[in-house]
Amino acid sequence: MNLIQWLKIYEDITDSLGINRNEDLISSFILSNYINSNENFLKKYHGKNFFIVGNGKNMPDGLNSISGGVVIVADSAVTRFHEYASIKPDIIVTDLDGDINLIHNYYKNGTDLIIHAHGDNINKILKYSSKFPRAMGTTQNIPIKNIKNYFGFTDGDRSAFLAKYLNASSIILIGFCFKEVTIKPYYDENSIAFKKKKLFWARKLLEILASERHKKFIESSVIEI
Numbered sequence: 124m125n126l127i128q129w130l131k132i133y134e135d136i137t138d139s140l141g142i143n144r145n146e147d148l149i150s151s152f153i154l155s156n157y158i159n160s161n162e163n164f165l166k167k168y169h170g171k172n173f174f175i176v177g178n179g180k181n182m183p184d185g186l187n188s189i190s191g192g193v194v195i196v197a198d199s200a201v202t203r204f205h206e207y208a209s210i211k212p213d214i215i216v217t218d219l220d221g222d223i224n225l226i227h228n229y230y231k232n233g234t235d236l237i238i239h240a241h242g243d244n245i246n247k248i249l250k251y252s253s254k255f256p257r258a259m260g261t262t263q264n265i266p267i268k269n270i271k272n273y274f275g276f277t278d279g280d281r282s283a284f285l286a287k288y289l290n291a292s293s294i295i296l297i298g299f300c301f302k303e304v305t306i307k308p309y310y311d312e313n314s315i316a317f318k319k320k321k322l323f324w325a326r327k328l329l330e331i332l333a334s335e336r337h338k339k340f341i342e343s344s345v346i347e348i
């Protein structure tokens with residue numbers, strides 16, 4: 124995928140979800156003031172095997188498959204990852220929606236952080252991003268200054284696109300369940316419907332990524348793409 128192809132998909136996603144693309148852009152400019160200006164710290168991950176941990180119900184079933192490699196935990200998946208896994212994530216990819224104290228504790232202990240800017244997390248960026256000065260920033264819109272676009276939409280599929288960008292030897296998805304969304308306590312009917320649409324796009328994007336890697340996308344608690 125290249126940026127032009129991504130921006131076409133992004134247009135389809137934002138149209139289908141009713142997302143304002145200008146607000147996404149404004150959010151990136153705000154985030155760019157708070158964080159690291161380069162991605163050099165990512166070099167150490169080049170060419171490795173990657174395990175991406177999502178927040179599907181089936182996540183605990185897949186955690187045993189992690190052996191060596193780089194572990195990326197997607198946002199709120201950090202809560203059950205902390206409960207069930209005895210290792211620390213190498214990277215957390217977040218739109219600052221997950222447990223901030225837990226994310227900050229991992230960060231203080233060396234976990235790298237990729238913060239995603241979008242139009243619906245501007246308040247969280249203003250409130251929390253100064254706690255993470257060595258984090259990298261991403262956008263789903265046009266990249267600007269120190270804010271990159273590695274492609275992808277939800278924290279989970281964006282993590283997989285980051286692994287692809289880092290030339291991953293293998294990408295294993297754990298805790299990706301497309302049959303049933305994981306409901307957070309504060310979700311109402313509208314947010315459940317919104318989340319289902321997001322997950323639809325996450326799956327579509329992961330299928331595209333799998334086909335770029337000449338892999339067949341087969342749903343299970345451990346998916347290799």
Ligand SMILES: Nc1ncnc2c1ncn2[C@@H]1O[C@H](COP(=O)(O)OP(=O)(O)OP(=O)(O)O)[C@@H](O)[C@H]1O
Pocket residue numbers: 176177178179180197198199200218220221277278279280298299300301302303304305306318321322325
């Ligand atoms: N069944 C599932 N329910 C929720 N997330 C899932 C599921 N299966 C896989 N995931 C992946 O886990 C990632 C982390 O979950 P999380 O609940 O933090 O979602 P999110 O992307 O931050 O969405 P939102 O900000 O809308 O809550 C998601 O981005 C998604 O890609």
Ligand SMILES: Nc1nc2c(c(=O)[nH]1)N=C(CO)CN2
Pocket residue numbers: 142143147218241242243263276277278321
């Ligand atoms: N504008 C906007 N962009 C997003 C959103 C969202 O709620 N609003 N959620 C995402 C992943 O969960 C990714 N991108």
